[in-house]
Amino acid sequence: MKIAVTHPTGNRNVRAVMSSFQDAGVLAFFSTTLAINPDHYLLKLLPERVSKELIRRSYPLSYGLIRSRPMLEVLRNVLPKLGFKNAVAHETGFASVDKIYEDLDKATAAILNSENRKHKIDAVYCYEDGAVETFIAAKKLGMECLYDLPIGYWRSARNLLTAEKERWPEYASTLVGFRDSQRKLDRKDEELRLAERIFVASSFTAKTLNDYPGKLAPVEVIPYGFPPVVEDREYSLAHNRPLKLLFVGGLSQRKGIADLFAAVKNIGDSVELTVVGMKMSVECPALDVALKEHHWIPSRSHHEILELMRSHDVFVFPSLFEGFGLVITEAMSQGTPVITTDRTAGPDLITHGKDGWIIEAGSTEALQKQIEELITKPETIIAAGKAAMERAKQRPWEKYGQQLTAAIRRAI
Known part of the structure; x- marks a missing residue:
């Protein structure tokens, strides 16, 4: 053949x-x-x-x-x-x-x-x-x-x-x-x-x-x-600091970026959001305002993005229409558990509550509720991160x- x-x-x-x-x-x-x-x-x-x-x-x-x-x-x-x-x-x-x-x-x-x-x-x-x-x-x-x-x-x-x-x-x-x-x-x-x-x-x-x-x-x-799984992931409980959230992707509402900004704003100082991604080739004043309220990084090399994933508690990818979402597998391989939606490959890769979390696409309320649950139970993040790495090892x-x-x- x-x-x-x-x-x-x-x-x-x-x-x-x-x-x-x-x-x-x-x-x-x-x-x-x-x-x-x-x-x-x-x-x-x-x-x-x-x-x-x-x-x-x-x-x-x-x-x-x-x-x-x-x-x-x-x-x-x-x-x-x-x-x-x-x-x-x-x-x-x-x-x-x-x-x-x-x-x-x-x-x-x-x-x-x-x-x-x-x-x-x-x-x-x-x-x-x-x-x-x-x-x-x-x-x-x-x-x-x-x-x-x-x-x-x-x-x-x-x-x-x-x-x-x-x-x-x-x-x-x-x-x-x-x-x-x-x-x-x-x-x-x-x-x-x-x-x-x-x-x-x-x-x-x-x-x-x-x-x-x-x-x-x-x-x-x-x-x-999945990419190769990291060997030396270290964790710390987010008891006395904000929960560190990371988003990587195109800055479009197809990726659910407006829902993410709204959920984080509603939660307040208990979370800290880093956004990595390039703006679309169009004007969007609302996006410009939101990016100023968070740590925005327009671009990083693949190696640097993996490092960022390891330095954050949770990876958030609330996409509304995604064929797969390679950033999901990348984050899991780095021991960073993922919140994503039912319109990505998340349901094929993640067991909800074990090695990540699946929420309804297009629901700011569902996203906010899931983040708030993790703020109150930070120990579940570490368990999910370790389970995510085990899942990643099974599918190179x-x-x-x-x-x-x-x-x-x-x-x-």
Whole structure:
């Protein structure tokens, strides 16, 4: 069995898929935009800051298995810094994320013909927004079309988040998903129509597909893995100090940020909130005011975020629409228990009251009540943190890749 994989940026879950496919000997090739060889001599000639940034786009693969198309991705990263922001404008910019996905999709479709002549390819594994052309070409060549949907279905998102515009009108501008054109939404539906097997990382994502108006291929839930578990986590009871809460994520009401600010304000001095995340590319005066009332950090490296997680008592992630929520697994791996909602991967990963807490999405009252309960019983935080680490040890990233590979073998 040989499988071709395509994704523009190769995030953590994509890397787990590729590593597993390579270990199993089934990876035909990986099609992406920018792929850096960490051993290339030119990296040594660049400033350290630049070379570190570029090395992030290297992959744990034999470079003979990588097909790259870097130009638009390079321009997307460089042009805004030179003042050409229109070049990357949502959907319309020639170097926008949307154009990059479509360009790579067309390029991968063209590659399939030549690669299939070298060795027979049995399937293509594609991700949302970058699969239509590849799937059409694959079907002509008799290949299976495997689809990965990393976030909930768009119609369900519209249904659930429209209510947020009325509940929190001052945060409505942060719900940027409503900007997507009908052409982009139709393209998402076409990808689902062409798919012959759909993989999602949470039960919530699978549930959102009930809003798809047509007939769907079989859907399989395989949760992502956890990062390596910290070895030296230390705890202290929050008896004589505020409970230290941490949020990491995009500063949007899709992530429930307004509910978090309201709950913390109602509780008062018994809690201390740190927020890590970038503002949306829109104006939101209410968000600006709220951030001034707390410790706001616009950005940190992945290593620094893990350190922050270890230095806080509880990680709070009240998202209203999340395909998974990698920050949940990251916090648990650091021994920091998580409060999250029933619209994330939380129900797939957390046993309420044992290794974390699940609350109703979109309920400021439920969030406030859960935080207040922990203030009165700080010893439960330590027990939940230790249990979270044990849960994380049971599911490393390798297990995710292995389960996905096994599921694909059964499907083909």
